[in-house]
Amino acid sequence: MRKTPALLFLIVFFLSGFSHAQDIFRSPFSLLGPVGTPVYSDLKTAYKAGSACYKLHLEGALADTHKIDQKIAAISKLQVLKMESNGCEALPEAFSQLNSLIFFSSRNNPLKSLPRGIENWQTLMYLELNQCKFDSLPSDIAYLSKLKMLNIQQNSSDTFRLPSSIAYLSALKDILLYQVNLDSLPDNFGKLSQLENLTLINCRFSHIPGCIGKLKKLKILELDMNRIQAFPREVCYLNQLEYLSLRGNNITLFRSNISRFPDEICFLTNLKTLDLRGNPVDPAQVEILKVLLPRGCKILLQ
Numbered sequence: 001m002r003k004t005p006a007l008l009f010l011i012v013f014f015l016s017g018f019s020h021a022q023d024i025f026r027s028p029f030s031l032l033g034p035v036g037t038p039v040y041s042d043l044k045t046a047y048k049a050g051s052a053c054y055k056l057h058l059e060g061a062l063a064d065t066h067k068i069d070q071k072i073a074a075i076s077k078l079q080v081l082k083m084e085s086n087g088c089e090a091l092p093e094a095f096s097q098l099n100s101l102i103f104f105s106s107r108n109n110p111l112k113s114l115p116r117g118i119e120n121w122q123t124l125m126y127l128e129l130n131q132c133k134f135d136s137l138p139s140d141i142a143y144l145s146k147l148k149m150l151n152i153q154q155n156s157s158d159t160f161r162l163p164s165s166i167a168y169l170s171a172l173k174d175i176l177l178y179q180v181n182l183d184s185l186p187d188n189f190g191k192l193s194q195l196e197n198l199t200l201i202n203c204r205f206s207h208i209p210g211c212i213g214k215l216k217k218l219k220i221l222e223l224d225m226n227r228i229q230a231f232p233r234e235v236c237y238l239n240q241l242e243y244l245s246l247r248g249n250n251i252t253l254f255r256s257n258i259s260r261f262p263d264e265i266c267f268l269t270n271l272k273t274l275d276l277r278g279n280p281v282d283p284a285q286v287e288i289l290k291v292l293l294p295r296g297c298k299i300l301l302q
Contacts, residue, residue: 274300
């Protein structure tokens with residue numbers, strides 16, 4: 001079956017649009033753990049290794065789940081845990097006792113929640129949830145005081161909510177939400193004072209919450225493939241911003257006072273790239289942008 005030119009365009013648009021997010025949020029799994037440590041692939045051999053087990057990648061249906069509490073207790077020094085296609089709807093509560101974890105990833109599991117007792121994961125720095133079914137994250141996520149990166153992709157629930165307690169994650173630098181039905185952000189989201197990278201792709205946003213304008217250390221903001229119709233004035237106050245992408249929205253910008261770029265866009269003095277591809281933009285507005293934005297800033301339209 002031959003692909004039509006329109007379909008080919010959409011495929012190329014999607015792949016190229018998401019490549020920047022993938023570069024930023026490349027999984028650190030292979031980089032973590034003591035140098036030269038082996039990656040164990042089942043609970044049985046991990047249990048035998050005991051405190052010498054630092055990395056565990058469980059792929060496929062879980063075997064050897066007999067006396068799982070005992071097995072988990074034996075690998076209490078585990079730092080890196082990756083679970084993939086295990087058929088798990090919930091994690092055993094024993095997992096919350098892994099109080100040396102710095103990385104946890106679940107991919108292609110119909111998880112709806114994290115294990116009870118997640119406050120024990122106080123060393124966790126990287127949390128990846130891919131192809132899950134979360135309605136929300138627990139408010140106890142506030143205890144993950146060392147969390148640097150939150151990565152949630154292809155979450156299949158009808159709605160998803162970030163708890164207001166996420167604002168207490170003072171070490172959080174990177175957030176990626178892709179294909180997550182997130183209608184809004186918590187009002188106190190702007191308190192994430194260390195956040196540098198925020199990617200909200202295909203999250204059904206129709207407007208940008210004003211709290212984003214308070215993320216003063218933000219350098220990268222990607223809002224691709226949402227339902228945004230007006231250029232978000234809030235982002236104009238992010239004076240550390242270097243990369244802004246609004247690809248694949250429906251931002252219509254003409255000469256009228258209603259549909260044009262806000263004058264405050266000149267405050268983006270560190271902006272290096274503005275990506276407006278996939279939006280109907282008046283060429284006259286582009287000329288205005290070239291005057292208001294820093295010299296050398298790339299404006300991508302096609």
